[in-house]
Amino acid sequence: MRDPLVDLLMRNGFVAPEEEATELRAAGGDLDALVARRLTGEPLAWITGTVEFCGRVIVVQPGVYVPRWHTESVAWRAVARMPPGGAGIDLCTGSGAIAAVLIAERDARMIATDLDPLCVACARANGVDARVGDLFDGETGPFDVVTAVVPYVPTSDLPLLQRDTFAFETTLAYDGGEDGLDLARRAVEGARRVLKPGGALLLELGGRQPETLALDGFVDVRTILDEEGDPRGIEATAAPG
Ligand SMILES: C[S@@+](CC[C@H](N)C(=O)[O-])C[C@H]1O[C@@H](n2cnc3c(N)ncnc32)[C@H](O)[C@@H]1O
Numbered sequence: 237m238r239d240p241l242v243d244l245l246m247r248n249g250f251v252a253p254e255e256e257a258t259e260l261r262a263a264g265g266d267l268d269a270l271v272a273r274r275l276t277g278e279p280l281a282w283i284t285g286t287v288e289f290c291g292r293v294i295v296v297q298p299g300v301y302v303p304r305w306h307t308e309s310v311a312w313r314a315v316a317r318m319p320p321g322g323a324g325i326d327l328c329t330g331s332g333a334i335a336a337v338l339i340a341e342r343d344a345r346m347i348a349t350d351l352d353p354l355c356v357a358c359a360r361a362n363g364v365d366a367r368v369g370d371l372f373d374g375e376t377g378p379f380d381v382v383t384a385v386v387p388y389v390p391t392s393d394l395p396l397l398q399r400d401t402f403a404f405e406t407t408l409a410y411d412g413g414e415d416g417l418d419l420a421r422r423a424v425e426g427a428r429r430v431l432k433p434g435g436a437l438l439l440e441l442g443g444r445q446p447e448t449l450a451l452d453g454f455v456d457v458r459t460i461l462d463e464e465g466d467p468r469g470i471e472a473t474a475a476p477g
Contacts, residue, residue, distance in 0.1 A: 241271065248275055259284050277400035289333045290315075292340060295361045296331050299354040301409040303333035307385055309462045310440045310469050311337045314383045317436035317471070318342040322380035325349070325430070327371050327423055330409070332359025334383045339363060344381070349373045352408060371422055377430030384427075385440040386419035388412040416442065420449055424472075428453040431474035440469040 245253035260270050263284040281287040281296040289303045311334045326335040329348035338344040349369040359366035389410040427437040446459045454472035462468045
């Protein structure tokens with residue numbers, strides 16, 4: 237006989253019903269209440285309280301952007317570019333997932349910013365020195381690595397996101413302005429100022445944005461691909477001297 241919870245999730249259109257059933261049961265507490273929340277479309281990580289990211293368990297509190305699997309490729313490139321004990325800043329940190337990975341993998345000295353106080357509290361719960369602030373928030377570095385998953389969806393494309401997205405999440409996490417690159421441009425400009433010569437900027441982007449973003453002052457610019465070979469961002473090196 238099939239598991240009734242798996243059946244219910246499948247009938248309601250969840251694409252990984254077995255995995256979700258396992259996670260919901262492991263979360264503890266009133267299973268019926270947890271399942272009822274999930275059936276509204278609330279993100280699974282908000283219900284279970286955690287998500288796996290780069291092989292680590294990341295705390296994700298309700299209201300906080302859930303780190304996505306495709307961001308792992310950006311995080312792993314940041315790990316590759318971070319010297320042991322190096323310094324970095326994670327802009328738009330959300331749950332602090334990328335910074336937490338850099339701390340764990342490289343013993344990096346990370347600071348992180350987000351405009352949303354809920355995100356800052358969550359990043360702190362993940363052991364990240366996070367503060368409420370706009371992008372660099374006046375930080376001058378010098379840093380070995382700048383990471384940023386800024387909002388990058390063009391404003392006119394916001395209605396094309398999944399139906400439930402804004403039932404639970406805010407446009408603050410997605411809205412990148414007219415062409416989606418408003419914050420990305422500011423991140424590039426700021427990174428140029430705060431990176432050590434030879435330091436790395438890792439920036440997640442969408443669609444064809446990696447081809448269109450100007451990266452003056454950077455060399456060795458590469459597109460970051462996810463494990464399915466799709467472009468997910470750029471890796472760029474601050475020009476020496
Ligand atoms: C797409 S989410 C990325 C979160 C996290 N880096 C991740 O990959 O899971 C973008 C985040 O940027 C934050 N944000 C938006 N505008 C910002 C700004 N000007 N300065 C700092 N954070 C900002 C949002 O609150 C949101 O948490």
